[in-house]
Amino acid sequence: MLCQTTRPTWRTRKAYQKASVQCFLALLVALCVTTACEETTRYPLREEMTLNSGWQLLYNPSDTLAASVPGTVHTDLFAAGITKNPFADDEEKAQRWIENQSWNYRCVFDISPEQLEYRAADLVLEGIDTHAEVYLNGRLIRITNNMFRSYRIPIQEQLLAGSNELKVVFTPLREVFKHAYDTLEYAYPADNDSLRLAPWVRKAAYHFGWDWAPRLVSCGIWKPIRLEFRSKGILKESQYRLLSINDSLAEVKVCAQVTTFSNGTFTLQFNEKEHEVALPAGTHWLCDTLRIQNPKRWWPRGYGEAHRYPLEIKFGYRGMTQDSVEMKMGLRTVELVNEQDSIGTSFYFKINGKPVFAKGANYVPQDVFLPRVKDQQYRQLLQSAADANMNMLRVWGGGVYERDIFYELCDSLGLMVWQDFMFAGTIYPATDEFLQNVQLEANEQANRLRKHPSVVLWCGNNEIEVAWKNWGWQERYGYTEAHQQQLWADYERIFHQLLPEIVRENDPGTPYVPSTPQSNWGKAENFNHGSMHYWGVWHGRDPISAFEQNVGRFMVEYGMQSYPDIETLRPYIPDEKMFIGSPAFTARQKSYIGNAELRWHMESLGEKPASVEEFIEASQRVQAHALTTAINAHMAAKGHCMGTLFWQLNDCWPGASWSVIDYHGRKKPAYQAVQNAFSEEKPPSQYTDH
Numbered sequence: 001m002l003c004q005t006t007r008p009t010w011r012t013r014k015a016y017q018k019a020s021v022q023c024f025l026a027l028l029v030a031l032c033v034t035t036a037c038e039e040t041t042r043y044p045l046r047e048e049m050t051l052n053s054g055w056q057l058l059y060n061p062s063d064t065l066a067a068s069v070p071g072t073v074h075t076d077l078f079a080a081g082i083t084k085n086p087f088a089d090d091e092e093k094a095q096r097w098i099e100n101q102s103w104n105y106r107c108v109f110d111i112s113p114e115q116l117e118y119r120a121a122d123l124v125l126e127g128i129d130t131h132a133e134v135y136l137n138g139r140l141i142r143i144t145n146n147m148f149r150s151y152r153i154p155i156q157e158q159l160l161a162g163s164n165e166l167k168v169v170f171t172p173l174r175e176v177f178k179h180a181y182d183t184l185e186y187a188y189p190a191d192n193d194s195l196r197l198a199p200w201v202r203k204a205a206y207h208f209g210w211d212w213a214p215r216l217v218s219c220g221i222w223k224p225i226r227l228e229f230r231s232k233g234i235l236k237e238s239q240y241r242l243l244s245i246n247d248s249l250a251e252v253k254v255c256a257q258v259t260t261f262s263n264g265t266f267t268l269q270f271n272e273k274e275h276e277v278a279l280p281a282g283t284h285w286l287c288d289t290l291r292i293q294n295p296k297r298w299w300p301r302g303y304g305e306a307h308r309y310p311l312e313i314k315f316g317y318r319g320m321t322q323d324s325v326e327m328k329m330g331l332r333t334v335e336l337v338n339e340q341d342s343i344g345t346s347f348y349f350k351i352n353g354k355p356v357f358a359k360g361a362n363y364v365p366q367d368v369f370l371p372r373v374k375d376q377q378y379r380q381l382l383q384s385a386a387d388a389n390m391n392m393l394r395v396w397g398g399g400v401y402e403r404d405i406f407y408e409l410c411d412s413l414g415l416m417v418w419q420d421f422m423f424a425g426t427i428y429p430a431t432d433e434f435l436q437n438v439q440l441e442a443n444e445q446a447n448r449l450r451k452h453p454s455v456v457l458w459c460g461n462n463e464i465e466v467a468w469k470n471w472g473w474q475e476r477y478g479y480t481e482a483h484q485q486q487l488w489a490d491y492e493r494i495f496h497q498l499l500p501e502i503v504r505e506n507d508p509g510t511p512y513v514p515s516t517p518q519s520n521w522g523k524a525e526n527f528n529h530g531s532m533h534y535w536g537v538w539h540g541r542d543p544i545s546a547f548e549q550n551v552g553r554f555m556v557e558y559g560m561q562s563y564p565d566i567e568t569l570r571p572y573i574p575d576e577k578m579f580i581g582s583p584a585f586t587a588r589q590k591s592y593i594g595n596a597e598l599r600w601h602m603e604s605l606g607e608k609p610a611s612v613e614e615f616i617e618a619s620q621r622v623q624a625h626a627l628t629t630a631i632n633a634h635m636a637a638k639g640h641c642m643g644t645l646f647w648q649l650n651d652c653w654p655g656a657s658w659s660v661i662d663y664h665g666r667k668k669p670a671y672q673a674v675q676n677a678f679s680e681e682k683p684p685s686q687y688t689d690h
Contacts, residue, residue, distance in 0.1 A: 392415065397422055564663065
């Protein structure tokens with residue numbers, strides 16, 4: 001029987017159990033459901049229109065150039081020949097002016113008189129980076145302030161028959177957040193952003209620069225835009241939740257949120273189960289329970305089949321489909337065991353009740369300019385992760401919530417996803433405006449990603465708690481005791497109150513932790529407690545052999561830097577500048593200790609490179625040895641250690657980093673080393689640390 005609910009937050013509380021299912025019998029009696037009471041439809045029930053072409057970018061007061069949507073201002077300027085390749089030579093610094101200027105995007109599109117007859121017309125902006133004013137036919141219809149959110153804007157009253165003009169005007173972040181460094185008594189810490197803008201803006205943190213990424217603060221319409229026309233209603237959300245499962249039966253609750261524009265009789269179909277329901281105008285959650293005999297569970301790679309069941313939801317009117325969605329259901333349970341034990345504090349995952357040893361890597365965005373990443377690149381990269389015997393990837397909190405294709409591929413390949421919320425490297429201001437923005441962002445992303453069985457953990461942030469307690473921010477930024485109390489209160493409001501509540505409401509079947517790591521690597525005792533980022537073999541100047549003695553309960557980050565293949569660098573560094581110490585070559589290195597640290601490790605292993613080619617190759621051999629040593633130690637300590645995620649799988653530009661696959665998809669020797677180390681056979685390393 002189809003039932004109507006209030007918002008299905010999937011709570012297990014008794015109050016929800018009483019209220020979550022209300023059958024439609026009373027509604028069927030109360031509503032007028034005869035054909036005479038229903039409005040006839042003269043035109044099709046639905047229509048969609050993409051607005052991804054015909055865009056122009058106002059370059060100066062009198063000149064325009066062709067623009068790409070999805071796209072960015074940096075890549076549009078480069079495509080028009082106004083700037084050089086942002087990755088070339090020293091262009092990163094030469095193009096700093098771009099982030100301090102307003103940019104105006106414009107397109108013109110036609111609307112037919114028939115399209116104006118629809119009951120609803122929405123402009124759907126899937127992604128705007130970041131602060132912009134959106135105008136339709138000269139009227140301001142929305143101000144955007146979050147790269148990680150989509151925007152659905154009703155525009156029926158603003159549309160005109162014939163030509164319509166849509167403009168998106170971007171404001172430079174320095175202007176938007178001038179108050180952040182002009183009026184406050186203290187600055188929020190942001191070690192990777194000299195202008196201290198990153199704490200305030202909901203934008204990918206790596207765009208401001210990191211120790212493996214350039215500072216290229218772009219803007220633009222980074223995801224598609226479309227118009228949606230509907231005559232009777234909209235299917236807005238769809239979801240499923242595993243209620244129970246055993247070897248003979250699984251019960252799955254499936255729900256759809258629909259908005260109807262008038263009273264009427266509608267159909268809702270979950271796979272082959274079709275229901276006819278009378279609905280008044282408004283928004284409704286409609287749910288049903290599917291029963292699957294002899295169910296197959298979804299398992300991570302190496303533990304069984306990543307099986308999924310098809311689910312199709314159709315919302316219709318008078319035999320015509322109004323909206324539909326297709327997804328695949330993975331039936332699995334997940335538990336994070338993070339509790340005191342005989343060793344200290346455990347940290348491991350149980351999938352379907354079975355402890356799982358996590359093997360994998362940290363994933364970062366595949367380009368500074370995200371619209372350039374193609375579907376095939378996702379397929380190649382994630383298949384490479386699977387081929388390297390990995391079963392988990394961590395989506396790092398300084399990037400973006402990835403596109404649907406990323407999670408769909410992880411689902412199909414059996415790659416578990418540790419999903420950070422997008423917070424990294426700073427305390428964030430818990431103003432009412434900021435919290436409201438984050439709440440909308442987190443709700444949207446939790447709703448979007450909860451249907452993926454691969455997502456097994458929500459993590460509040462990357463390294464903020466360990467930084468506050470161990471990195472000396474208090475002294476470095478001169479915080480008074482009152483400042484410290486305020487900053488920590490801001491931290492707790494976001495990561496100990498707001499985000500865990502959102503996860504409990506929207507995805508209670510998936511665990512949440514406020515931050516990673518839980519323990520700092522500075523003391524030996526800390527390796528017995530919780531998650532660990534071990535950077536002694538880089539920032540601490542420990543030898544590579546120290547990986548063998550410093551094994552935590554779950555190793556979330558560790559690694560060794562190297563340079564990409566010289567063929568990856570050639571398109572960006574002229575031959576006459578391709579030598580160690582040249583400004584162009586040095587610009588590839590973003591770590592504050594970088595090349596000196598690499599040379600120290602090279603020398604400790606007997607490597608004495610003379611040319612740039614030898615330096616690159618030696619750095620790659622050192623990296624391969626380091627990752628082999630670390631992973632072998634982690635896997636040999638199973639029980640004490642239950643996870644090993646090295647930093648990092650991939651790159652966002654052609655530079656020195658900790659990746660094993662470079663920006664152009666070339667696999668470094670460390671990729672083969674990781675593949676071997678994660679397998680049952682582990683060939684011996686060629687080096688012994690001196």
